[in-house]
Every structure is written in C-alpha cells, then in structure tokens.
Amino acid sequence: MGNTFGKIFKITTFGESHGLGLGVTIEGCPAGLAIDEGFIQSEMQRRKPGQSKITTQRKEEDEIKILSGVFEGKSTGTPIGMVIMNTDQKSKDYSHISDKFRPSHADFTYFEKYGIRDYRGGGRSSARETAARVAGGAVAKMLLQHFGITVHAYVSQVGELKLDKPYQEMGLSQAEDNIVRCPDPAMAEQMISYIDEVRKSRDTVGGVITCVAKGVPAGLGEPVFDRLHAELGKAMLSINAVKGFEYGSGFKGVTMRGSQHNDAFYQDGDKVRTKTNYSGGIQGGISNGEDIYFNVAFKPVATIMQDQDSVNEAGEAVTVSGKGRHDPCVVPRAVPIVEAMAALVLADYLLIGRTNKLLI
Numbered sequence: 016m017g018n019t020f021g022k023i024f025k026i027t028t029f030g031e032s033h034g035l036g037l038g039v040t041i042e043g044c045p046a047g048l049a050i051d052e053g054f055i056q057s058e059m060q061r062r063k064p065g066q067s068k069i070t071t072q073r074k075e076e077d078e079i080k081i082l083s084g085v086f087e088g089k090s091t092g093t094p095i096g097m098v099i100m101n102t103d104q105k106s107k108d109y110s111h112i113s114d115k116f117r118p119s120h121a122d123f124t125y126f127e128k129y130g131i132r133d134y135r136g137g138g139r140s141s142a143r144e145t146a147a148r149v150a151g152g153a154v155a156k157m158l159l160q161h162f163g164i165t166v167h168a169y170v171s172q173v174g175e176l177k178l179d180k181p182y183q184e185m186g187l188s189q190a191e192d193n194i195v196r197c198p199d200p201a202m203a204e205q206m207i208s209y210i211d212e213v214r215k216s217r218d219t220v221g222g223v224i225t226c227v228a229k230g231v232p233a234g235l236g237e238p239v240f241d242r243l244h245a246e247l248g249k250a251m252l253s254i255n256a257v258k259g260f261e262y263g264s265g266f267k268g269v270t271m272r273g274s275q276h277n278d279a280f281y282q283d284g285d286k287v288r289t290k291t292n293y294s295g296g297i298q299g300g301i302s303n304g305e306d307i308y309f310n311v312a313f314k315p316v317a318t319i320m321q322d323q324d325s326v327n328e329a330g331e332a333v334t335v336s337g338k339g340r341h342d343p344c345v346v347p348r349a350v351p352i353v354e355a356m357a358a359l360v361l362a363d364y365l366l367i368g369r370t371n372k373l374l375i
C-alpha cells in the first residue's frame with residue numbers, strides 16, 4: 016500500500032535517500048511504444064540534486080538503468096524496471112538527530128507508524144524518491160506524445176514574488192532557460208536572488224508551480240469518485256511538501272458570479288469549444304478538450320540550519336538544527352516532478368478511456 020500509483024498505467028517505486036539506490040517498475044505500458052532512453056535521462060537531469068546554487072548541494076548524476084521491459088528501443092508490454100544508484104549519501108549529517116525529530120519533516124510520523132527509525136537522511140520520506148517517479152513519468156510522457164498531448168510546468172511564485180500574467184501569455188518552454196524555472200526572465204532573476212538571500216540567512220521559502228496540459232481529448236475521466244481532477248489532485252498532493260492544489264479558477268472562482276464564470280460553448284469546425292476556460296478543461300470529472308491547468312503550492316523546506324525546539328524518542332525536550340545539504344526552496348526541482356505526476360495520471364486515463372465507448 017502506498018507505493019503504487021495508477022490504475023492501468025501503474026508505477027511502483029522503491030528505495031531510500033541513503034540506501035544503495037531507488038527504482039521504479041511500470042506495469043500496463045502498451046507494447047510497441049518507442050522508448051527514448053536519452054529523453055528519460057534528460058528528465059532526470061531536470062530534477063537531480065546539485066544542479067545549481069539554489070538547490071541542495073548533494074551531487075548525484077541520477078543515471079537511470081533500464082533493467083527490463085524494453086527491447087530494441089520499444090516497450091515489450093512486460094513490466095519496465097528502472098534503477099538509479101545513490102552515490103553521494105552523507106549519512107553522518109544525520110547522526111546528531113538519530114533519535115530526535117525534525118519539526119515538520121516526517122521523522123516523528125514515520126517513527127509513530129513503523130516504530131523503527133532509519134535516520135540516514137529522510138529515508139523513504141526524502142524527496143529523493145521522486146527521482147523514480149520522474150523516470151516513470153518520462154515513459155508516460157512518451158505515451159502522451161504519441162497522442163499529441165503535452166505537459167508543461169513552471170514556477171509561478173516564490174514567497175511573495177508572484178507572476179501576474181496567466182499561462183497563455185508565457186512562453187512555456189522558456190522556463191527551462193533559467194535555474195529557477197520561471198518563464199519570465201525578469202521575475203526569474205528576482206526569484207533567484209531571493210532564494211539565495213533566504214539560503215544565506217539559513218532559512219527556506221515556499222512557492223507555487225503552475226502546470227498546463229494541452230491536446231487532451233474531450234472525454235477522459237471518470238464520473239464520480241475518480242474524477243480526473245480528483246486524481247490530479249491526489250497525484251499532486253502525493254508530492255513531498257505539497258500543501259495545496261487548485262485547478263481552473265480555483266479559489267479565486269468563489270468571488271465570481273455564475274454569469275462571469277460559466278464557460279460559454281461555441282462550435283469550432285468539428286469541435287465543441289468554450290470561449291473561456293474557468294473550468295480548467297474538466298467538467299464533471301471528465302476532460303472537455305480545453306487546456307487542463309492547475310496550481311500546486313509547496314511549503315518552505317522543513318530542514319533549516321537554525322536551532323529549533325523539538326523532542327527526542329524518549330519524549331525529552333531537545334534542540335535540533337539541520338546539517339548537510341538541503342534545498343532552500345523546492346519549486347525549481349519540483350517542476351519536472353509535477354509534470355511527471357500529471358503525465359502519469361493522463362496516461363492512465365487515456366488507457367482507461369479506451370474502454371468507455373464503442374468506437375465504430
């Protein structure tokens with residue numbers, strides 16, 4: 016339980032931050048899909064630690080090895096297994112808190128649940144686990160590409176620094192031109208200086224990632240509990256440090272009237288379109304063919320290089336301070352993770368969708 020995601024296109028991840036390595040198995044990937052290993056690796060590079068001065072300085076190449084399920088560059092229909100070895104663990108950075116709980120990390124809750132503590136790093140609660148998701152998500156992206164669907168995410172807020180332009184006015188791929196992954200170059204510079212300032216003050220800061228999926232055909236989703244947006248929300252809320260998810264007009268929609276908020280329909284050739292898209296491309300849990308867009312809020316990183324009040328396993332009052340390599344802000348590296356999780360949901364629903372109606 017808890018280590019598998021998806022219904023037909025299913026991933027299972029394994030591994031810990033300071034163990035030998037991590038990996039993913041993908042079940043349900045159709046046979047005959049062209050698997051570009053170079054593309055998977057390029058996605059890993061976007062997420063890996065140590066990639067810039069505003070990320071953790073742990074140095075991992077995050078080289079993936081495909082163990083199974085691919086032959087002569089194509090999926091065979093059998094489980095695809097991929098592994099990533101850990102090479103730069105520094106577990107002694109955690110010895111001073113081996114029996115103490117870092118505030119707002121998962122040390123206490125894992126200890127309560129399992130009664131055993133692997134204190135070398137965050138273990139399985141470390142965002143290092145998301146390396147395996149990005150490898151799985153890269154395969155999902157290849158399946159989506161086959162159907163003309165793209166998924167792009169970017170950083171739209173860091174602390175109080177917020178982009179005021181909607182995604183339609185952004186060159187989405189420009190986000191990759193800078194280390195914070197914000198498509199507005201002037202705002203990107205401000206965000207980078209701000210994260211660096213926060214890092215120097217031994218603190219951390221949160222942020223928001225906006226994600227857009229284009230080319231999703233109308234009709235994907237399930238009507239009741241497994242609504243498409245519910246699954247996207249679950250996928251996003253399963254990412255470390257995520258505190259909020261909103262799609263379409265989201266929380267801002269509450270201040271509008273129905274007369275403003277309704278997305279009027281019109282016929283565009285052989286397609287039914289909407290003039291506005293406050294629905295975020297989903298109505299009744301089913302895609303309507305417009306762009307699917309949503310925001311994901313991330314909290315400030317828990318491990319800070321300052322003394323904080325806590326308790327140890329014996330219930331005694333202690334002081335803890337972070338040591339070692341940590342992200343001052345997670346959003347620059349979380350962009351490919353958000354894309355990967357969105358791609359996994361869409362790939363899954365694309366395959367489920369094939370069973371919905373008789374295609375004559």
Ligand SMILES: Cc1cc2nc3c(=O)[nH]c(=O)nc-3n(C[C@H](O)[C@H](O)[C@H](O)COP(=O)(O)O)c2cc1C
Nearest residue numbers: 120121140141142255256317318341342345348349
């Ligand atoms: C890309 C990414 C990098 C992260 N890096 C760190 C980190 O360096 N140090 C840390 O304490 N937490 C980091 N986190 C957050 C923790 O993994 C997360 O707070 C922890 O698992 C507890 O879960 P929760 O915050 O979702 O409750 C990171 C999260 C993400 C998405």
Ligand SMILES: C=C(O[C@@H]1CC(C(=O)O)=C[C@@H](OP(=O)(O)O)[C@H]1O)C(=O)O
Nearest residue numbers: 032064071073136137141142143340341
């Ligand atoms: C190693 C990665 O990021 C890590 C995420 C993380 C956390 O608590 O989430 C804590 C730090 O790791 P460590 O366990 O070595 O102290 C980060 O460096 C990675 O993303 O690959």
